[in-house]
Amino acid sequence: MNAVTPIHASLTGLDGFRVEIDSARERADVILDRPPMNTVAMAQRDQLRKVFEALDEDDRVRIIVLRAVGEHFSSGGYIKGFLEASPEHVSKLAWNIAAPARCAKPVIVANRGYTFGVGFEISLACDFRIVSETCQYALPEQKLGQIPGSGGSARLQKIVGITRTKDIVMRSKRISGQQALDWGIATECVPDGELEAATDRLVDELRSFSPIAQRTAKKLLNDTEDSTLAIAIELEGHCYSRLRQSDDFREGVEAFHAKRAPQFTGR
Known part of the structure; x- marks a missing residue:
């Protein structure tokens, strides 16, 4: 990328992710960075919402890219955090994770490796899902005696229908990147080494439109x-x-x- 600048100074101390803005390419990258699995903490969800809202108002930015460091996009949420969070806090999870969908600007997500739980849910809230062949989507909450709580089952059902959604949700079934493409979940599926280049191409294509x-x-x-x-x-x-x-x-x-x-x- 070209020279990057940080997000607005009022949004500092981001938990488990960072933001970079490339003004020359009118692009902002929201980068999950909590090795090794990029688990999403409870506080991080609210911060993600605030960042998407800030980027939506940033005149430097035309396109937003959500991506992650490492071989896995995200293994999901920080499990212990669910027991520690108040009911009021938990009730806001879906609103926070829906921030990419509410954002007026196009949002691309680049998924590779494990993209589980809230990682899958926030990806479903994006406009374009570019996946590598290593990508595995899953909503594994049934294994915890729970259901998806951030819009995952609802969004997925809109895309693939009730039969396939029951198969994924009720069996905690994993879906490969290629199967996600075949089922209409993914926009494009590419070899793992080409994920960044495919994302860059889509950014440049979207920038060419009004x-x-x-x-x-x-x-x-x-x-x-x-x-x-x-x-x-x-x-x-x-x-x-x-x-x-x-x-x-x-x-x-x-x-x-x-x-x-x-x-x-x-x-």
């Missing part, structure tokens, strides 16, 4: 996931009409006719 069109598409798709077809089409029409008034749409049309690359500004 920021306002990207934000509109993400919000529309998220908002209409549970709506009827008629409502989804109606909302799509309103969003389309609004974007027709944007500078980026005019630039896109003019660039198309001039056979040149568009210079989008996000307005």
Whole structure:
């Protein structure tokens, strides 16, 4: 990467992860870094939410990448922390882990090795999941006498349906990177040594589009996931009409006719 700068000074002392911003590439990386398995502590979940919210407001950033140091993305949460946390704290877990989905900007996650529990759940909240062939997804909470508590089973069911979700959740079954691709969980599956390059390519591709069109598409798709077809089409029409008034749409049309690359500004 090019020169990187840290996240806003008000978000210091991050627990088990760090943030790097590459202004030249309009990219922010949220990097899980708690060797050897990148377990996610209870306090870390709230910090992750705050970081995603801060990056959403950072004008230097167009694309957010969630990744991890080492051979495993995350083995899941810090198990003992669940017994120590108050019921009120635990009730906020799903809201914190849903931060990538609420973020207006595109969020990519790069998964390799163990991606279990909350590691899988926060990955499901991202827009694009690039996985290596070593990736193993799992929601193993049944082995603890529990169920997923941060949106995992709900998000997964939307993607793969109730039959496959029961197979994964109720049997604590592991899903390989290739199977995740085949089932529509993963966006792309690549050899382990190519994970970073594939992530970089997607960042550059997404940066070539209009920021306002990207934000509109993400919000529309998220908002209409549970709506009827008629409502989804109606909302799509309103969003389309609004974007027709944007500078980026005019630039896109003019660039198309001039056979040149568009210079989008996000307005």
